[in-house]
Amino acid sequence: MLTSKKWLSQYLDLSDITPEVLADKLTTAGNEVEGLEKMAQGSNLIIGKVLECVDHPDSDHLHVCKVDLGDKVDTIVCGAPNVAAGQKVIVALPGAKLPGGEIKNGVIRGIESNGMICSLLELGVDAKQLSEESKNGIEVLGDDAVVGDRDPLHYLGLDDTLLDVGLTPNRNDCLASWALAKEVGAILHRDVQLPECEGAANIGVPTKLKVSSETSKCPIFLGKVIGSVTIKPSPKWMQELLHAAGVKSINNVVDISNFVMLETGQPTHFYDAAKMHQEIIVKDGFDTTYTALDGVDYKIEPEDIMITTQGNPVGIAGIMGGDDSKIDEQTKGIIIEVATFNYVQVRNTARRLNITSDAAVRNAKEIEPMAVYKAMDRCVQLLIEYADASLIEETAQYGTNNYVPAEFTVNTDSINHLLGTDFSEDEIMTELKWLDLKPEKAGNDIKVSIPSYRTDLKIEADIAEEVIRLIGYDRLPSTLPTMSMTVGALDNRQAMRRRIRSMYVNMGLNETETYTLVSQKHLDHAILPITPAVELASPMSEDRKYIRSSILPSMLDAAAYNNNRSIKDLAFFEISNVYAKDVVEERLALVMNGLMHKSRWQKMSVPADFYTIKGLIETMLSQLGYEGSRVSIKENKLDTTHFHPYRSACIYIGKELFGIFGQIHPQMAKDFDVPKELVMFEGKLDVLLNNKPSKVKYTPISKYPAVTRDLAFVVKEDVKVADIVEAIRKCGRQIIKGIEVFDVYTGEHVEKGFKSIALSINFQSDEKTLTDGEINSVHEKILAALKAELDAILRG
Template identity: 40%
Template sequence: MFVSYKWLKEYIDLKDISAEELAEKITRSGIEVEGVEHKASSIKGVVVGYVMECEKHPNADKLNKCLVDLGGEAPVQIICGAKNVAKGQKVAVATVGAVLPGNFKIKKSKLRGEESNGMICSLQELGIEGKLIPKDFAEGIYVFPSDVEVGSDAIALLNLDDKILELGLTPNRSDCLSMLGVAYEVAAILGTDVKLPNTKGESSVEKASDYVSIKVEAPEENPLYVAKIIKNVKIGPSPLWMQTRLMAADIRPHNNVVDITNYILLEYGQPLHAFDYDKLGSKEIIVRLAHEGETIITLDDSKRTLKANHLVITNGKEPVAMAGVMGGANSEVGDTTTTVLLESAYFNGQTVRNASKDHGLRSEASARFEKGVDPNRIHDAAERAAKLIAEYADGEILEGIVEVNTMKIEPAVIEISLEKINRVLGTEITETQVLDIFTRLQFEVKTEDTTFIVTVPTRRGDITIQEDLIEEVARLYGYDHLPTTLPTGATTPGGLTDVQSKRRAAKRYLEGAGLYQAITYSLTNEEKSTMYALDKREPIRLAMPMSEERSHLRLSILPGLLDVVSYNLARKNESVALYEVGSVFLKTTDQEQPEEFEHLAGAITGIWHSQLWQGEKKSVDFFVAKGILEGLFDKLGVSHSIVYRAAAIEGMHPGRTAEILWNDEVIGFVGQIHPQVQKDMDLKETYVFELKTASIFANEVQPLHYTSIPRFPSMTRDIALVVDRNVEAGTLQQIIVSAGGSLLKEVSIFDLYEGEHMEPGKKSIAFSLKYFDPERTLTDEEVVKAHDKVLEAVKQQAGAELRG
């Protein structure tokens, strides 16, 4: 909510408090003021000038030579390039020496040989956004009304010397979505009164009820509908002061009638709508729920198809407005309008929200209806608007109002004791102080012993229970004045759980290994939702997705990471290494929430290591990805329980993919993306991994046991085993470790041969075996005995033969 400091002064006595001091007081009372903007703080030397003469520049087709009276001794010549500049206009002139936004200084100059002593300004050049400027002046200079005084301060006339407070309102404080609401709040803070605007206008002898009848067929959605009729209206621009206030509140001026309805919206927080009475085509207004599939062309010239839960205003035959959201083009107030039907109503917030959301039409009006308007301001807002239309559009107000009123909203009455207020706040506030706070808030209050019976005005719909009253007392008493105490009793220091510690350790390790953390959407499209899923389940579709690309919950993190890799490659970031720790979602039943599990995934492509000076360059391959995981498992203390097994996974390279098993349970996989997928996604050779973290993060790691450095020498034996091509190296390694006994300490693979000297269908895998005993020196006989057991085991269990 944007609050004009100068406008606020019309309702309350600010007692010479500056805008900045007021902002501090409002913030301390519980509503955050996000900033105080003074648009004219850097603007100097801009006055109203009168264009006495205007002719084409002799040396430039697109420039005009103007003689401008600035209210001084003699007029000055100014060269202006605006298309709409003309003789007889009153315009904003930045004089020589003036400073405009952006520290733009005006100097005397020559343009195509002609002297220019200043600049005739557009509103954009004075710091007003183009989207807020009236359409007549959106391109070109701004022209003041003819009654402004030449030489007067243009900045003051445009209200740019005002200061605007931006309130960051929480949803419960919809009462402050109006100038009067803010005035009540500030009056309570300062302990002063609110001066309400005059709503009484003179009416003619003709009755409004002779012109229109109202029927409400949906009383729950529209319990109160008020209509007033104003005749003989003359459409034109609204007064300058009103236009500038609207622009300061981020609303674009249109014409006097529309601007007045917007002005009342800001002043009272009550949305209004003005219909061209002659365009309605009937003398009745019927408020009803729309027919399914019914259409309306709204003020933005869009044809909209309505649903059965949308509320519409009709002329008895067809919709003329979407209630609380937007009017129809068929009843729009325009230049030819002479009679206005003014609508002021209470619409159900959820109903307005449904229509606003369905059509993507969120406006100042719909936002207020959604949060709740004050039912006791609806009549006053209509009367105030009618009075202003009569005053600034020469309208004639017809006597009376036409309404349907089934409203049953009553003020909330809450009882609370002084003891409870002090007990909850930890204070010793007196009865007199509490009474003073409720009086400043303009709540009706009675006392019985030490109990307060408070009647809350309908403008404060957020106050319904005792705790709400306690909050009001606390914030106006002053949060800074509430006593502070330290906790008592035994306390325990906070700390991370074991799972949290391991998650952090995993992140630190991966980042140390050179991977960047990514955070991708949990929502994806139907096709990607099931790609690379470790657990195959039916994908979960959202009931109301924001788009088809974000319509399903993911079963795997990898599709999102691959999108990130593709995005980076498209922007010439050739080497990418990413990881993410996030949730995947598995369906249970249609009636239950999905199960949520944490996964860890990574994606790597490009150059992994390079030393260009030495001519070294290593691209990412399967063993880089696998090595990263091995380091991670070692860091987490689970490497002894991890086994890799060749696997065929859809979307992965058939010969460069391995499942990861932890205690015989498949917890993930690592490998290269299938070449076809890489091609489809414009990827280079890309390696990925994904793991379930629940098992490895929850695993209880045994304390570290240190052993002394061996004092006795070890013995190494290298063997090359010839086996069938389908025998996996990991299988052979497990057989060797099992057969080697306590003396075999290390087993590593150092060679694979499948060349021309090997018979068809065979391969040679070479292992290095290290034997030692930490307590003594081994003899050759002991090593040979243990080694023979290994050779026998690989022969019997894997059909391996020693390569000659």
């Protein structure tokens, strides 16, 4: 919320309060002032008159000016293209300090120059508020400017300080300068005098204007015909205040519409009466393209609210009017629109259309129920005074707000109990009076009546909050919390999370922390998603609309970011929660590409491929106590949309799915702009917590020699190597210490539909040296078992 000290001074006396003190008071009371900025800056300034202006003899663009400063005439060299004799101008005298630096006497190309004739840009005025003429040259003052006046900023209305107030979500009322003035008055304990305009709109002859709504998204609509207005510049004070609020002055009628919105917080809209019909209807259900006041064509969806006349849209309700009914220099009469719209729908429409108009900002929040009437009254009052409004018709109204002021009782003891304070009843009553809550004693309680603009005050706790923020948080007593001593320790989840992080960091992976809020695309590409998805009621953008139900899509964004910056070797992991309605799961995800390790000196490298990521997962599970028969890897038939159907697998803990890993599907790689060789994994850490890990057992290394035998079998192509390994292991668990597959072959000398599997089996006992007979006995069992179970034939 952008306001200024001068604007607030319209309603209460702030003559003895500096902008810095005002900002500090507002911030202490919970309305954080995020910035202070002077509208213009400059010391040692004076208004002068150019008596003579001639071209510099040694320049094609400089001018030598004789300037009357009131008490003397000085020579100033000026490069502005618009400087001319007879103008009244702003002069920075030697020693003046401007945003660009200090002004000093000097000699410019042989001619002495004693100061500088200033443009508004050189005084630090925001360029967005200036015309092209003001941007490109010095500022020429009006005939009423007094030569020798040493406060030209006051003459221009630029002797003001802007306050950027960061409002909390519950204080939408302070978007209105009237309500903000009430807030400042309550903080400073000063009387606030708002303009008297109540009932100003209760005039007019009978009207033919009809207003109505065909949607529940517009419960109340006021329309009023002003048959005659005069289009002319706004009064200087109004232009200055609009300028301070960041609103550019256009003409008196348009400025009044903007000014009333800033005063009351209620957006209004003025239509050129000659371009409208006598019936205005609010509708939704349109599916069209509409040209708004800014000249941009917007795609209107059926849920958007539109203002219509004779079935044709003339404005996007609550956001922006149309180009075909705007006020211009030929306007003779106007129709005033003041209405209440569904703020959720206005917010959704404004966000989708990317419109951040002042009206949209206010209509996207809940506006006080009486604002429509306040705004209509103030519009009529100002139009009569500054636009010569006449031929006024009575107000046409659709709907009603059924407003009844909220009243309830609070208790001094209860407030003190909530706050931990010992405020007296008189102290509380005093603050409630300044808050305009009209407190009255009711026995041991205090009855309060809530003004219409304070829609955030609903219960006693809200009143307690108001009391403490006005009296001051420094009045809270200092106490030490009472708590029992506990032994610090990690629970199972924290311990597991810490071990996994430490494990993967030690293996050379980098941990990522990606954003929890994601787009529809990320939701559609979720791995092992949980549903239904959680959609934010008020997302910051379409890219941050949902709470994610999977980590991998966000990590793929990080991978794409690195890959596009020539960082090809990636090894990431992340531990994070994913969400659905009433469901929270903790997940682990890995993303790898390129080489995990490499040494050019040793001519060694470890590719980040299917087997590497498989090994990382198995190593982690092993160190956590999940290995052997408890862990099984099966063909991936669950998700072949995001994973390569022939280069991915599912991993189970017992019979429970832990996760999916493998190479990314080529189409998904294209969608996320990552290499198609990238491998990834996402798993559910809750599965590990739900299964009790085995204790990790350590056994001494056998001191007896080992014997290795290599075998090659021919089996059908659909036989899994894991089944072969398990069949071998069952034949001699006591002495078979290791089984390694070192070759898989299909082709010449192997029948079509079959493959050759070569394995190396390590035999070793912990108790003695094995004899050939003992090894041969197990060897024969292996051959028999493989023949019987898998129809495996020993290859010669």
